Amino acid sequence: MGLPKEPRQKMINMMYLVLTAMLALNVSAEILNAFKVVNNSIKNSNDGLSTQNKAIMDDIAAKAAANETREKAAIWKPVAEKVSGYSKSTFDYIETLKQDLIHNAHFNPSDSTYKIDDLDAAIRLMGNEGKGEELHQKLIEFKKNLLEVDPAIGKEFATKLPLNLDPPPSESGNSKLSWTDAYFHMTPAIAALTILGKFQNDVKNSENDVVTYCADQIGAVKVRYDKTGVISGANSTYLMPGEKLSVYAGVGAFSSAAQPIITIGGRPVSVDADGKASSDISVSGSGKQSVKINVQYKDQDGKPINVTKDIEYTVGAPSGVAVSADKMNVLYVMGSQPNPITISGGSGSEKIIASMTGGEIKRVSGSSFEAFPKVVGEQTINVSIDGKVTAKKFRVKLLPDPAAFVGTKSGGNMPSADFKVMGGLITKLVNCEFEAPFKVISYRVGAIGGGISQYAQAVNDGNRWGPAAEALIKRATPGTNVFFDEIRVVGPDGKTREIQPIFFSLK
Numbered sequence: 001m002g003l004p005k006e007p008r009q010k011m012i013n014m015m016y017l018v019l020t021a022m023l024a025l026n027v028s029a030e031i032l033n034a035f036k037v038v039n040n041s042i043k044n045s046n047d048g049l050s051t052q053n054k055a056i057m058d059d060i061a062a063k064a065a066a067n068e069t070r071e072k073a074a075i076w077k078p079v080a081e082k083v084s085g086y087s088k089s090t091f092d093y094i095e096t097l098k099q100d101l102i103h104n105a106h107f108n109p110s111d112s113t114y115k116i117d118d119l120d121a122a123i124r125l126m127g128n129e130g131k132g133e134e135l136h137q138k139l140i141e142f143k144k145n146l147l148e149v150d151p152a153i154g155k156e157f158a159t160k161l162p163l164n165l166d167p168p169p170s171e172s173g174n175s176k177l178s179w180t181d182a183y184f185h186m187t188p189a190i191a192a193l194t195i196l197g198k199f200q201n202d203v204k205n206s207e208n209d210v211v212t213y214c215a216d217q218i219g220a221v222k223v224r225y226d227k228t229g230v231i232s233g234a235n236s237t238y239l240m241p242g243e244k245l246s247v248y249a250g251v252g253a254f255s256s257a258a259q260p261i262i263t264i265g266g267r268p269v270s271v272d273a274d275g276k277a278s279s280d281i282s283v284s285g286s287g288k289q290s291v292k293i294n295v296q297y298k299d300q301d302g303k304p305i306n307v308t309k310d311i312e313y314t315v316g317a318p319s320g321v322a323v324s325a326d327k328m329n330v331l332y333v334m335g336s337q338p339n340p341i342t343i344s345g346g347s348g349s350e351k352i353i354a355s356m357t358g359g360e361i362k363r364v365s366g367s368s369f370e371a372f373p374k375v376v377g378e379q380t381i382n383v384s385i386d387g388k389v390t391a392k393k394f395r396v397k398l399l400p401d402p403a404a405f406v407g408t409k410s411g412g413n414m415p416s417a418d419f420k421v422m423g424g425l426i427t428k429l430v431n432c433e434f435e436a437p438f439k440v441i442s443y444r445v446g447a448i449g450g451g452i453s454q455y456a457q458a459v460n461d462g463n464r465w466g467p468a469a470e471a472l473i474k475r476a477t478p479g480t481n482v483f484f485d486e487i488r489v490v491g492p493d494g495k496t497r498e499i500q501p502i503f504f505s506l507k
Helices: 007-023 029-065 070-104 121-128 131-148 151-156 179-184 189-219 416-420 467-474
Strands: 229-234 244-252 261-264 267-269 276-282 287-298 304-315 330-333 339-342 352-356 359-365 368-373 377-385 388-398 403-405 412-414 426-428 439-449 452-461 481-490 496-499 502-506
Touching (some): 029 189, 070 131, 070 189, 121 131, 121 179, 131 151, 131 179, 151 189, 261 276, 267 276, 330 339, 330 368, 352 359, 352 368, 403 502, 416 467, 416 502, 439 467, 452 467
Parallel strands (some): 330 388, 412 502
Antiparallel strands (some): 244 276, 261 287, 287 304, 352 377, 359 368, 377 388, 403 426, 439 452, 481 496, 481 502
C-alpha cells in the first residue's frame, strides 16, 4: 500500500481509521458528528486534487504543443489521458453510490436532509443489492488498468499506488468477513459516505501520482541547444587592496567545436575541459574598477561570435583601527551635541551601516560617526557590513553636574579686588571627556562679614551679576564670606538641574 504524500491526506486517513474503530464501541452523536467533519475534509481534499490533476494535464497539453517537448509528449500524453479517464469513470461511479446511499437513508427532498445514523441504508445498498462487491471489482479493475497502461508505470507503481483493496481488520477478530461486510455492515449512513469518499480520494491520489510521473518524463527530454552565449563572472564584486580578484569566462552550451579564444584583462587565458577560462588579478587602488574580457567562439552553426564584456568590482578604502576599552563604553545624552565615535570592521568604511537603539547615529565621513543617544540605560549600536550585523553594548548616561566657578576658582580664599571684577558665575564640567556647555539660569548670592555686618542676600537671574547681586558684592571687603547656592543650570540635554553651592572667603 502506498502512503499519501500530503500531510493533510495522512491526517484524513488517520481520522478515518480512528473513527471506524470507535464505531465498534458506540455510535454516539459525537462520533457521528466527527464523521461529518472527516467527510467534509475528504470532500475538500478531493476538490483540491481535481484542481491539481487538471493543472498537470494542462501542462502536459502545453508541452505537447511546444517544439522542444513535442516528441516526448506524444508518447506520454495519451498515457496520462487514459489514466485520467480511468480515474473519472471510477470516481463518478462512486459518486453515484453516494447519492443512492443518501436516498436509502430516508432522504427528504424538501430540506435535502437524511438520517445520518441509519444503520440499514448501507446494508440494503452495498450488501443486499450487491453494490459493495461491484465497487470492490471496480476498484480492482481501476488499479489493474493503471498498472497496465504502460510497462514503465507498472514497474514504477507496482507497490506504490495509494489504493489498498484489502478489507480492514475486524475488531471482533472475525477474519471471514467479506470485503463488503468489513466496510459497510451495520455502518451508519454518514460513516458509509465517509468510506466511499475515502475510496474516491484514493482514486484521485493514484491519478495524481501517475499523471505527475508522465509529466516528469516529458520534462526530462533532452533538447538540442539552439542558443549559445558567453558566461562570465568574478569571485567577488567588493575587495580590499591586495586581495585577489578571480575572473572567469566561457561559452554557455559549450561544445569543443566552439573553439573559444578568451582574453581577460588583455591577456590570453587557456580554456579548460569545461570550456571555461579563469584568471587571478591582484587589485589595488580604491573605488569602482573593471576588468575587460573578450571571448571569440563558433556557435552551433559554425558562425564566428565575438563578445566583449566588462566585469565591474569595487576596491574598498581601508578604514582606521578603532580601539576602545570595554569598561569605558559610555555615551552621554547631550541633545543636539554629538558623541563622536569611530566605527571600523576590517573592511572599507563605505560598507559600514550603523544604527543604535534609543537614539540616532549619523556618518560624518569615512569611519567617523556621531551618536545622539536619547534614552538613559544600556543601548546597542548595531554595525552591519555586507549584511552581517555585529552588536556592541553601550551605557548611556546623563552628563554629570557641572561645577560653579567665579573666574578660575570654585571656592576658597580669593582677593576681594579680584573677586569683584569677575562679574558673574560660570559653570564647567570637571573630570569629563566632553566640554558640554551648561547655561546658568539663576542662583542666590549671600554675604556676611567684613563690611557687611548682617547677613544679606540677593536672587540673580542668568550668570552675570544683576543690579541687586552687584550692589551686594560691591559692599564686600576683606573678611567677607560670600555664598552661592540654589544654582540652577540647564545642559545640552535640555534638562534643568540644581548643582552644588560654592563658598568664598575674601582677603
